[in-house]
Amino acid sequence: MEPKIIDFEQGWDYIETGITALKRHSESLPVPKFTLEQYCDLYTAVYKMCVQKSPYDFSSQLYQKCCETMEEYMNSTVLPALNEKLGDEYMLLRELVERWSNYKVLVRALSHIFFYLQRFFIVRESLPSIETVGMGYFRDLVYNKLQSKVREAVLALVDKEREGEDIDRKVTKRVLEFYIEIGMERYEQDFESFMLKDTASYYSRKASSWIQEDDSINDYIFKSEQCLQKEKERVSHYLHFSSEPKLVKVVEHELFVVHENQILEKTHAEKQIGLGPLAKIFKQHVEDTTINAKEQVLIRKVIELHEVYMVTECFQSHTLFHKDLKRAVAGSDALLATFCDRIILKKWGSEELSEEDIEKVVMFLAYISDEKDIFAEFYRKKLALRLLLNRGVSDDHERSILTKLKQQNRGQFTFKMERMINDLTLSRENQNSFKEYVAKPGIGLTVTVLTSGIWPSYKTFGINLPNEMVKCVEVFKEFYETKTKGRKLTWIHSLGTCHVNGKFDQKSIELIVSTHQAVVLLLFNTKDKLSYNDIQTQLNVGHEDLVWLLYSLSCGKYKILIKEPATETVSRTDVFEFNSKFTARMCRVKIPLPHVNDKKKVIEDVDKDRRYAIDATIVRIMKGKKALGLQQLVSECVQQLNQMFKPDIKTIKMRIEDLITRDYLERDRENPNMFRYLA
Amino acid sequence: MRETVKLISMEGFEFVIDREAAMVSQTIRSMLTSPGGFSESKDGVVTFPDISTTILEKICQYFYWSLQYSRGKETKFHIEPELTLELMMAANYLHT
Numbered sequence: 001m002e003p004k005i006i007d008f009e010q011g012w013d014y015i016e017t018g019i020t021a022l023k024r025h026s027e028s029l030p031v032p033k034f035t036l037e038q039y040c041d042l043y044t045a046v047y048k049m050c051v052q053k054s055p056y057d058f059s060s061q062l063y064q065k066c067c068e069t070m071e072e073y074m075n076s077t078v079l080p081a082l083n084e085k086l087g088d089e090y091m092l093l094r095e096l097v098e099r100w101s102n103y104k105v106l107v108r109a110l111s112h113i114f115f116y117l118q119r120f121f122i123v124r125e126s127l128p129s130i131e132t133v134g135m136g137y138f139r140d141l142v143y144n145k146l147q148s149k150v151r152e153a154v155l156a157l158v159d160k161e162r163e164g165e166d167i168d169r170k171v172t173k174r175v176l177e178f179y180i181e182i183g184m185e186r187y188e189q190d191f192e193s194f195m196l197k198d199t200a201s202y203y204s205r206k207a208s209s210w211i212q213e214d215d216s217i218n219d220y221i222f223k224s225e226q227c228l229q230k231e232k233e234r235v236s237h238y239l240h241f242s243s244e245p246k247l248v249k250v251v252e253h254e255l256f257v258v259h260e261n262q263i264l265e266k267t268h269a270e271k272q273i274g275l276g277p278l279a280k281i282f283k284q285h286v287e288d289t290t291i292n293a294k295e296q297v298l299i300r301k302v303i304e305l306h307e308v309y310m311v312t313e314c315f316q317s318h319t320l321f322h323k324d325l326k327r328a329v330a331g332s333d334a335l336l337a338t339f340c341d342r343i344i345l346k347k348w349g350s351e352e353l354s355e356e357d358i359e360k361v362v363m364f365l366a367y368i369s370d371e372k373d374i375f376a377e378f379y380r381k382k383l384a385l386r387l388l389l390n391r392g393v394s395d396d397h398e399r400s401i402l403t404k405l406k407q408q409n410r411g412q413f414t415f416k417m418e419r420m421i422n423d424l425t426l427s428r429e430n431q432n433s434f435k436e437y438v439a440k441p442g443i444g445l446t447v448t449v450l451t452s453g454i455w456p457s458y459k460t461f462g463i464n465l466p467n468e469m470v471k472c473v474e475v476f477k478e479f480y481e482t483k484t485k486g487r488k489l490t491w492i493h494s495l496g497t498c499h500v501n502g503k504f505d506q507k508s509i510e511l512i513v514s515t516h517q518a519v520v521l522l523l524f525n526t527k528d529k530l531s532y533n534d535i536q537t538q539l540n541v542g543h544e545d546l547v548w549l550l551y552s553l554s555c556g557k558y559k560i561l562i563k564e565p566a567t568e569t570v571s572r573t574d575v576f577e578f579n580s581k582f583t584a585r586m587c588r589v590k591i592p593l594p595h596v597n598d599k600k601k602v603i604e605d606v607d608k609d610r611r612y613a614i615d616a617t618i619v620r621i622m623k624g625k626k627a628l629g630l631q632q633l634v635s636e637c638v639q640q641l642n643q644m645f646k647p648d649i650k651t652i653k654m655r656i657e658d659l660i661t662r663d664y665l666e667r668d669r670e671n672p673n674m675f676r677y678l679a
Numbered sequence: 680m681r682e683t684v685k686l687i688s689m690e691g692f693e694f695v696i697d698r699e700a701a702m703v704s705q706t707i708r709s710m711l712t713s714p715g716g717f718s719e720s721k722d723g724v725v726t727f728p729d730i731s732t733t734i735l736e737k738i739c740q741y742f743y744w745s746l747q748y749s750r751g752k753e754t755k756f757h758i759e760p761e762l763t764l765e766l767m768m769a770a771n772y773l774h775t
């Protein structure tokens with residue numbers, strides 16, 4: 001069965017008739033209808049023309065003709081129709097939308113008919129598909145020429161809608177879909193960007209006029225909220241969803257940020273509560289002012305902001321502000337403690353320590369902190385250092401700060417710190433009595449007695465004291481026994497200071513060192529040279545601690561001892577010699593010990609404390625209630641502990657388990673979620 | 680409620696098969712699902728004036744086998760050698 005060779009002209013004529021019918025079909029014109037049979041025939045015709053052996057293989061001609069057809073259709077039908085309607089914006093849009101959808105149908109049908117081409121020829125020759133070509137024509141011939149007009153038309157409609165008129169949303173939606181189908185970038189560049197600009201100018205006009213007219217800030221806020229809502233609706237009705245965030249941002253900017261200051265002034269004057277968007281501006285404001293702020297500046301700014309905006313009580317209760325402010329100042333507890341510390345020590349120039357400053361800080365703290373206990377811990381440590389090393393300002397000042405802190409938080413917060421100050425006062429009295437007790441001033445010994453548990457825990461290590469010091473210690477012990485019986489004294493030498501007179505070649509210099517360091521130095525009273533091992537045996541100190549000590553005396557800024565070999569680190573084979581050549585400008589020199597960064601340790605300590613706190617709270621609750629379900633227990637816990645910190649639910653559960661193993665609680669036999677208190 | 684389509688060979692034989700089976704052929708699929716709704720796409724009658732009955736029969740069998748295979752039943756599809764050439768051409772035409 002030899003297939004009939006189809007001549008191109010013939011074939012094409014046949015196809016062309018088919019296509020004309022197709023065109024009419026795509027325009028939904030009534031008769032004649034385009035049937036499946038016709039489609040089949042056309043498809044077959046194309047197929048045959050492509051599989052014929054050359055020179056009857058008409059693939060490329062077919063492709064060309066197909067493209068020409070599409071182009072011709074554009075020029076003859078679509079363009080004129082559109083050009084007709086150029087006068088009327090609205091009609092233009094409608095026509096565009098309709099032509100576009102018709103055209104799509106046509107192209108789709110054509111590409112199906114010519115599908116065979118698609119499968120082989122087009123792929124082989126890497127040509128653009130028929131659909132792509134078709135779209136290309138539409139884009140080039142119609143879109144590029146008309147798009148600015150179209151855009152204007154749409155924007156005019158949008159503005160109309162904003163003014164309250166009803167517009168044909170369907171058409172608008174389809175127009176925008178059209179844009180998107182032409183290409184997302186087209187949508188963004190040719191439409192969206194203009195739309196955003198238009199929106200901005202629209203709202204900026206509105207905003208200016210409203211700010212002038214409106215007496216009440218509430219009205220303004222209300223109107224703005226409404227606009228925002230409407231714009232969001234607009235997006236859902238016909239804009240592309242990706243426009244939403246950009247649109248919202250523009251509107252917010254025009255309505256709020258630009259007039260930020262005016263709004264806030266008005267709010268201030270009226271002391272009325274702000275709404276959601278106000279919180280947003282506020283956050284923006286806070287972020288703007290705290291970006292790139294250095295520590296000190298940051299804290300100051302934050303406190304200023306706090307002051308400015310929190311004056312009105314209403315704000316304080318508004319949770320939105322809480323959240324925003326918190327977010328903006330995350331992680332500042334340690335900073336805050338440092339700030340307080342430094343302010344008190346007047347390290348920052350000649351800033352007067354004012355009552356107000358402290359009040360502000362305290363209020364701010366109360367307001368902000370979720371983790372008051374971390375702040376407390378840091379503060380306590382710094383306070384301890386201040387008190388012990390006599391760095392602080394007067395006691396009264398410290399007390400007044402603590403009083404303020406106490407007012408804002410519950411007693412527990414400042415309990416320990418107050419005791420610390422009391423300890424010191426007590427110690428001073430003690431000291432005076434001690435001086436009387438010792439009658440003859442042979443020993444210049446000052447002892448500060450601290451109540452353990454109140455003060456932060458300090459690491460100390462034992463050391464063999466030289467005889468003179470031992471005598472001092474004994475004397476004080478006796479004295480203390482007379483005052484109070486039954487107390488155990490642990491000496492924290494790491495916190496002690498000694499004034500040692502060093503007789504160097506050039507001149508005598510008084511060295512201010514820690515007790516441990518002094519002990520090491522005193523060894524050299526008898527011998528000039530000592531090896532590491534000698535020192536260790538005589539002092540009975542652990543390796544790490546000894547390294548630390550010797551490092552400070554031989555490798556630091558002031559080399560009281562000469563180390564052989566003169567390396568940067570201390571090792572077991574080193575030999576130390578008294579540096580008689582040492583000299584310094586001043587007659588009194590402080591030899592510091594390398595400081596350990598304790599931030600992490602503080603947080604660890606706090607964590608431990610929290611666990612104890614959770615334990616105590618659980619036991620307390622269970623004791624009262626005897627039996628309680630898991631959920632209630634957890635929520636009670638959270639409530640009670642919320643003063644100090646936000647307990648982690650997981651941790652609470654862990655602690656419950658722990659208490660069960662320690663026989664404080666038991667699980668109910670029937671209900672695993674119920675707990676009973678074990679007396 | 681399965682819909683069916685009718686495939687007619689050059690000699691006029693009518694093969695009624697499930698719509699799903701017919702859709703194995705891309706060509707038939709696009710014919711039946713074209714936008715613009717060709718009339719009779721609901722009735723689903725397609726004439727193939729160039730495909731003989733034997734071939735069309737084999738093709739229908741292929742459709743069903745293809746569906747089964749894709750569902751996991753891995754049987755063989757036997758093709759009589761003398762049918763191969765025409766079958767391949769038809770397959771090409773039908774894009775399957």
